[in-house]
Amino acid sequence: MFRLRPLISSDIDAICHHREAMFRDMGTDESTLQAMEAPFRAWLEPRLLDGRYFGFMAEVEGKTIGGAGLMELDWPPHASHPTDHRRGYILNVYVEPEFRGQGIAKALLDAADKEFQGRGLVYAVLHATEMGRPIYEHRGWKPTTEMSRRYSGSDLK
Numbered sequence: 001m002f003r004l005r006p007l008i009s010s011d012i013d014a015i016c017h018h019r020e021a022m023f024r025d026m027g028t029d030e031s032t033l034q035a036m037e038a039p040f041r042a043w044l045e046p047r048l049l050d051g052r053y054f055g056f057m058a059e060v061e062g063k064t065i066g067g068a069g070l071m072e073l074d075w076p077p078h079a080s081h082p083t084d085h086r087r088g089y090i091l092n093v094y095v096e097p098e099f100r101g102q103g104i105a106k107a108l109l110d111a112a113d114k115e116f117q118g119r120g121l122v123y124a125v126l127h128a129t130e131m132g133r134p135i136y137e138h139r140g141w142k143p144t145t146e147m148s149r150r151y152s153g154s155d156l157k
Contacts, residue, residue, distance in 0.1 A: 002065060002104055004111050007055045009048045014057065014064045016041055018094035026129055047071075056111045058095070058104045066095035068108040070115060081123035088116040088124030093132065105135050113139075 007015070019040060020033050047053035058066035069092040077085055090112050095104045116124050125144070128136050 002058045002060050002099070002102070002107070004056045004058055004107055007048065007053070007057060007067070007069070009045075011057055011064070011067070012041065012045060012048060015044060015048075015067060015069065015092060018067050019092045021096075022092065022094045022129070025131070054115070055092075056108055056115075058099075058108060060099070065099045066093075066104045066108060068093045068112055070112055072119060072121065078123070084120075084122055086121055088112070088119075088121045090124060090126040093126070105132070106139065109135070109139050 016037065020037065023033060023036070024030075044053060053069055053071055055069040056067060057064050068090060071089040071091070073087050073089050074085060075081075075087045077083060078087075081087060090109075093105060093108060095108075112124075125146075126136065126141070128141070
């Protein structure tokens with residue numbers, strides 16, 4: 001049986017591993033993963049220390065088997081949350097392959113819901129992989145109209 005616990009600063013290696021494995025599962029090439037590793041770690045460390053990045057780890061007999069990161073984002077009041085300038089953000093949801101299908105991701109999402117509600121947040125977002133989408137939809141998450149664009153140096157001239 002697994003247990004959930006809040007993230008602590010010494011979870012940095014596990015969080016970085018989960019993020020890399022998540023992107024690898026989505027088909028991201030190794031050179032991109034290597035390029036992301038050091039900048040993500042440098043971004044994550046101060047946020048773990050000061051609590052801007054929080055969340056939960058799933059463990060079995062002291063072994064980390066999954067996790068979910070959470071953030072509270074400053075966001076302008078929006079049609080989905082017209083009286084609040086904050087929204088929750090869930091990221092780096094990952095469960096080790098040999099532990100999938102045991103309700104761990106669902107438990108992580110339930111813990112995230114409770115955490116956000118405890119902080120008074122009324123709206124949250126996440127980016128779903130195709131594999132994760134059914135889990136999120138089953139838990140009440142809905143697709144939105146978000147789009148993205150990547151800029152290169154030549155776009156900025």
